[in-house]
Amino acid sequence: MLSRTADCLYWMARYMERAENTARMLGVNYEMSLLPQSRDAAEQGWRGLLSISELTGSFVQRFGEVNARNVMDFMIRDETNPSSILSCVRAARENARAVRGALTTEVWETQNQTWLEFNRLLRAETTLRDPGPVLERVKTRSHLSRGVTVGTMLQDEALHFLRIGTFLERADNTARLLDVKFQAAQSDFFGVASGSDELEYDFYHWSAILRSVSAFEVYRKVYRNVILPEKVAELLILRSDMPRSLANCVNEVVSNLHLVANEQSHETLRRAGRLQADLQFAHIDEILATGLHAYLTQFLDRIGDIGVGISRDFLVPMVA
Amino acid sequence: MMPTFDEMHGTDSAVRDHYRTYVQWLGRQPHDAMRSRREEAEMIFRRVGITFAVYGAKDEDGAGTERLIPFDLLPRIIPAHEWREMARGLRQRVSALNRFIHDVYHDQEILKAGVVPAEQVLNNAQFRREMMGVTAPGDIYSHIAGIDIVRAAQPDGSGTYYVLEDNLRVPSGVSYMLENRKMMMRLFPELFSEYRVAPVAHYPDLLLETLRGVAPASVNEPTVVVLTPGRYNSAYFEHAFLAQQMGVELVEGPDLFVRDGFVYMRTTQGPKRVDVIYRRVDDDFLDPKAFRADSALGCAGLLDVYRAGNITLANAIGTGVADDKSIYPYVPTMIEFYLGEKPILQNVPTYLCREPGDLKYVLDHLGELVVKEVHGAGGYGMLVGPAATRQEIEDFRRALQAKPSNYIAQPTLSLSTCPTFVEEGIAPRHVDLRPFVLSGRSVQMVPGGLTRVALKAGSLVVNSSQGGGTKDTWVLEV
Numbered sequence: 001m002l003s004r005t006a007d008c009l010y011w012m013a014r015y016m017e018r019a020e021n022t023a024r025m026l027g028v029n030y031e032m033s034l035l036p037q038s039r040d041a042a043e044q045g046w047r048g049l050l051s052i053s054e055l056t057g058s059f060v061q062r063f064g065e066v067n068a069r070n071v072m073d074f075m076i077r078d079e080t081n082p083s084s085i086l087s088c089v090r091a092a093r094e095n096a097r098a099v100r101g102a103l104t105t106e107v108w109e110t111q112n113q114t115w116l117e118f119n120r121l122l123r124a125e126t127t128l129r130d131p132g133p134v135l136e137r138v139k140t141r142s143h144l145s146r147g148v149t150v151g152t153m154l155q156d157e158a159l160h161f162l163r164i165g166t167f168l169e170r171a172d173n174t175a176r177l178l179d180v181k182f183q184a185a186q187s188d189f190f191g192v193a194s195g196s197d198e199l200e201y202d203f204y205h206w207s208a209i210l211r212s213v214s215a216f217e218v219y220r221k222v223y224r225n226v227i228l229p230e231k232v233a234e235l236l237i238l239r240s241d242m243p244r245s246l247a248n249c250v251n252e253v254v255s256n257l258h259l260v261a262n263e264q265s266h267e268t269l270r271r272a273g274r275l276q277a278d279l280q281f282a283h284i285d286e287i288l289a290t291g292l293h294a295y296l297t298q299f300l301d302r303i304g305d306i307g308v309g310i311s312r313d314f315l316v317p318m319v320a
Numbered sequence: 321m322m323p324t325f326d327e328m329h330g331t332d333s334a335v336r337d338h339y340r341t342y343v344q345w346l347g348r349q350p351h352d353a354m355r356s357r358r359e360e361a362e363m364i365f366r367r368v369g370i371t372f373a374v375y376g377a378k379d380e381d382g383a384g385t386e387r388l389i390p391f392d393l394l395p396r397i398i399p400a401h402e403w404r405e406m407a408r409g410l411r412q413r414v415s416a417l418n419r420f421i422h423d424v425y426h427d428q429e430i431l432k433a434g435v436v437p438a439e440q441v442l443n444n445a446q447f448r449r450e451m452m453g454v455t456a457p458g459d460i461y462s463h464i465a466g467i468d469i470v471r472a473a474q475p476d477g478s479g480t481y482y483v484l485e486d487n488l489r490v491p492s493g494v495s496y497m498l499e500n501r502k503m504m505m506r507l508f509p510e511l512f513s514e515y516r517v518a519p520v521a522h523y524p525d526l527l528l529e530t531l532r533g534v535a536p537a538s539v540n541e542p543t544v545v546v547l548t549p550g551r552y553n554s555a556y557f558e559h560a561f562l563a564q565q566m567g568v569e570l571v572e573g574p575d576l577f578v579r580d581g582f583v584y585m586r587t588t589q590g591p592k593r594v595d596v597i598y599r600r601v602d603d604d605f606l607d608p609k610a611f612r613a614d615s616a617l618g619c620a621g622l623l624d625v626y627r628a629g630n631i632t633l634a635n636a637i638g639t640g641v642a643d644d645k646s647i648y649p650y651v652p653t654m655i656e657f658y659l660g661e662k663p664i665l666q667n668v669p670t671y672l673c674r675e676p677g678d679l680k681y682v683l684d685h686l687g688e689l690v691v692k693e694v695h696g697a698g699g700y701g702m703l704v705g706p707a708a709t710r711q712e713i714e715d716f717r718r719a720l721q722a723k724p725s726n727y728i729a730q731p732t733l734s735l736s737t738c739p740t741f742v743e744e745g746i747a748p749r750h751v752d753l754r755p756f757v758l759s760g761r762s763v764q765m766v767p768g769g770l771t772r773v774a775l776k777a778g779s780l781v782v783n784s785s786q787g788g789g790t791k792d793t794w795v796l797e798v
Binding site: 001002003004005006094097098099100101102105108109112113116157161260262263314315317 | 366367368369550551560561563564569570571572574575585586587588589590
């Protein structure tokens with residue numbers, strides 16, 4: 001397969017996954033902003049969301065005041081923001097269009113249709129008044145986009161690079177979400193709890209995080225227990241049977257990388273394999289003892305490093 | 321000006337035999353049904369992304385830069401016997417043109433014989449000296465040819481097909497031929513049980529067979545690719561479509577590189593050798609080392625590999641020397657010269673402004689003639705006398721006098737009309753036809769071609785860049 005084709009497929013999948021995760025993050029923030037809380041706490045939530053995506057600077061430049069409406073506007077449909085849902089959906093579609101010959105008709109049409117629909121929908125004024133349905137719709141189209149690739153494409157390199165893109169992006173996004181949400185709760189989590197109100201607040205906080213990665217029911221099923229922060233962390237980091245956990249994402253990246261391995265990809269495979277082993281044999285207590293933030297920061301570095309390796313080995317190789 | 325020939329109705333407005341069933345069917349369709357079918361068609365074309373790019377334009381959604389080519393619901397129907405004759409003529413014409421290209425880059429016998437004036441060829445900007453002595457596999461140079469055909473009425477009311485121009489470089493439009501048929505079968509399946517319409521969907525197969533058949537002789541299992549200028553090119557959809565339908569890679573210039581006398585593409589598994597390039601990039605941009613140095617669309621060193629016979633380009637470099645409008649008038653004599661046959665398809669009578677006698681006639685009759693730049697394409701740089709203002713005619717006169725050899729002129733043929741679904745209802749609009757002729761180990765084509773239609777009432781310009789649309793073209797099997 002052409003390197004450029006692989007590159008477009010990889011980015012098509014990454015952008016679609018990013019659109020979905022942005023929608024998930026906005027959804028959980030929006031939901032939490034409806035809980036009784038101080039104005040400061042609410043603003044803190046939106047600030048956190050911007051910092052997860054490393055977008056605080058460009059946001060402040062464009063909007064100034066951090067509030068729900070502005071952040072929604074910026075993250076959903078601002079075309080100057082390359083990570084907004086609108087920008088991601090457009091980028092996914094542009095990449096698909098560049099390699100439509102490598103996609104099945106159904107995959108291409110799904111991607112094109114998604115773009116046509118959101119290009120209209122996201123610009124509508126109602127989107128900001130009631131973002132819930134739109135964010136749900138983004139998730140639905142992303143499910144569809146992933147499903148149609150698995151359901152119609154030949155299981156060759158094209159599909160493998162799509163999968164690598166999906167899971168690398170998801171690993172990155174889940175880690176960022178965990179990082180910012182645990183930080184927000186850190187005073188409660190590792191600090192001294194004060195009073196029974198906190199307990200109640202915790203429940204809503206953690207259950208919202210679980211729901212943002214479609215893991216609320218999964219948590220109950222796996223642990224049959226009340227919502228405990230360390231269990232939430234364990235589920236989303238180490239449980240390899242949880243589809244959005246870091247462990248599962250890295251497993252998927254590694255197995256797809258093995259399927260496309262070439263003469264120069266040894267080092268990238270080694271690093272990915274090592275990260276996989278680290279997750280496989282880690283214990284949540286150790287991670288929490290060293291500090292979750294430090295752990296996730298390091299994880300993001302390693303994921304970024306694997307991404308660079310994939311680009312160098314497969315997508316924009318220097319030959320001739 | 322001659323009367324107009326209508327594809328559906330005869331001089332007495334009676335419906336022609338081959339349209340009779342269609343007209344009866346159409347009479348049974350409520351008007352609204354046709355309108356909603358048209359909306360359905362547009363929706364599908366947009367979803368499938370059958371669009372062409374327009375530089376710098378934005379639509380009301382801000383999506384911009386992509387437009388649909390208007391698709392007309394009424395088919396253009398060609399009876400079996402007319403197509404048989406046309407196909408024979410196309411085969412003959414394209415064979416002679418390929419012989420001509422081979423000849424001008426080798427022994428130049430046709431020039432020595434004085435059949436075509438030597439300076440017309442040798443001083444032509446499309447004549448590529450780099451091609452002298454280059455022998456393409458099977459002596460085929462224009463593997464994919466699009467021959468534009470129009471029909472004009474004779475005084476007795478019958479219609480005659482004329483070749484308006486030959487497109488031997490990178491003719492486009494075949495994807496619309498294929499998509500239009502798919503759309504018609506989707507919208508009006510019942511019509512296809514009433515008519516036996518010759519299928520066209522096997523075109524990509526014929527194309528692949530043609531391309532594989534002209535690979536360098538030493539290659540057993542040739543690797544074929546389609547070379548596109550990229551997704552911002554107006555015909556990008558077609559490039560991607562053909563690559564996908566043939567199951568070959570769609571490459572851009574930066575995907576290719578030359579090493580040790582061969583062309584390779586960069587793949588995820590390392591370099592892979594390429595044997596045949598169906599290139600949709602103009603000669604000038606193919607190789608920055610040989611042609612335009614600023615081209616980012618080509619592959620440096622490609623020409624050397626080509627001259628060494630280690631890669632096949634389809635179409636070959638330098639085929640423009642045979643489809644130039646200044647060469648066109650000589651094609652009928654070319655056919656007699658190379659094949660010893662009478663031309664089956666006729667040329668439109670043409671005045672060469674480089675000849676003083678012809679120039680005088682043209683200047684005296686500008687208001688009646690169509691004057692074209694010899695290197696122009698896409699309907700640009702032409703004067704349609706009867707439709708032009710006095711000012712336009714005078715402007716053109718000055719341009720013509722300044723550089724007569726740059727122009728040819730033809731009588732204003734009234735292109736035939738075909739009923740077309742427009743805002744006011746169903747009305748006649750002018751059409752042409754572009755069949756695609758494939759030359760490899762043999763000469764092949766699918767029945768019909770792309771019918772283009774000028775949607776503006778009275779307009780004779782069918783180019784999509786100037787508001788033209790397309791129709792499905794039915795060649796009947798009986």
